[in-house]
Amino acid sequence: MSEREFARAAELLSLKTLDITRSRRISIRLDIKEFYSKLANLGFFSPKRNSPLSVPRLIFLNDYEIISFYNSLIRGYLNWFRCADNFTSAKNIIWSLRMSCLKTLARKHKKNLKWVLNIFTVNVSVKTPGGNKVSLPSIHEITQLNSKFLLSDQLKQPDADSLFKKYSLRLHSSRFLFSKCAVKDCCNTDIEIHHVKKLARRIDSSGKINVLTSNNKRLSGIGAILSAVNRKQIPLCSFHHLEFEIGNYSPLDTDFISKVYKIDCSNLNFEEIFLGRQSN
Ligand SMILES: [Zn+2]
Ligand SMILES: [Zn+2]
Incomplete structure (x- = not known):
């Protein structure tokens, strides 16, 4: 990746710091706090309670659609976070989205978190009517992921709004x-x-x-x-x-x-x- 591409990556990540040291080592950091306020705007997180939220506009979807919505979002963010030096702290954001998914399922079924964890497990998986398995990236998979530079076309920030649109269109189908x-x-x-x-x-x-x-x-x-x-x-x-x-x-x-x-x-x-x- 060229220096210009690094700068572009930094810009895409809305970074706080872009240090170009004498050794030409470039550090890219994700602004975690700013990212949480973005999640709050999208309805996934309550800054007041400092806790993930259920998303009411998703509860009319089938379980597998709710999980596949979060799966697309989480995989998109994981890809996008991976070039950040603080990728390990960024993983906490993924944990919040996982909790938001579980809370949305709990709200849909009018059950508590314990029930949901029992049914869907912490990896949040379910069978589709077609017999396929849908799940979030497993805890194990995420633990194994390390920060690395990805191709610049993978640096596109996932667009949560268009995902919401795509899934709410299903409500009208x-x-x-x-x-x-x-x-x-x-x-x-x-x-x-x-x-x-x-x-x-x-x-x-x-x-x-x-x-x-x-x-x-x-x-x-x-x-x-x-x-x-x-x-x-x-x-x-x-x-x-x-x-x-x-x-x-x-x-x-x-x-x-x-x-x-x-x-x-x-x-x-x-x-x-x-x-x-x-x-x-
Ligand atoms: Zn009924
Ligand atoms: Zn009948």
Whole structure:
């Protein structure tokens, strides 16, 4: 690497010191304090409590997506930190991100850290639905890493914002439909999809949606709700799926439903529709 490239590396690392000694040894240091304030701005760390934080905007993702989000971020930062002389202290930052990941999983499952460590281990790994393993870089792997100069194209700082964007886009994809129970505040993860074959939906001259079959029979139950929103499937955890099937209504998450079906359902009374009591 040329001296100019070193200077560029230093600039990229927003360094405090760039010492060019008489022996032409160049020292590059990562400003740890400044980096923590960056993590605080991104919502990973609380400077007040001096502690890693869970990230609420990630809890609607699947476990493996949360872990793969942190994995991309951590691997990016590790690469970027490796040319710093204080790489060993920079590893503490990685530890904070690992804790933030565990706390996000704990928050998602409404469990404590002990539970999360028991399920995912300290290396934070999980199987994807496709059977592959997703995990953070293991503690062992990180311990083995030494500081070294990398190629200049590896000196690009990972862009946490675009990672957030990439992962929040998944929330709007159809896969998201299958990842959460449609009942308000339900965090159960055993999601089943209830399908209906045929919708019964009529819009009268005033624009009002009626859930009526061709022989004017009023529908009730999940079929009526799906007809009202004009969609053929709804994700429910196994508990709520059964409840709905036997006719017990629980309030649906209207924000979630608006988002996944891309409709405005503010004027629909799901409970009345479910019970078949919708007035004409
Ligand atoms: Zn069903
Ligand atoms: Zn549920």
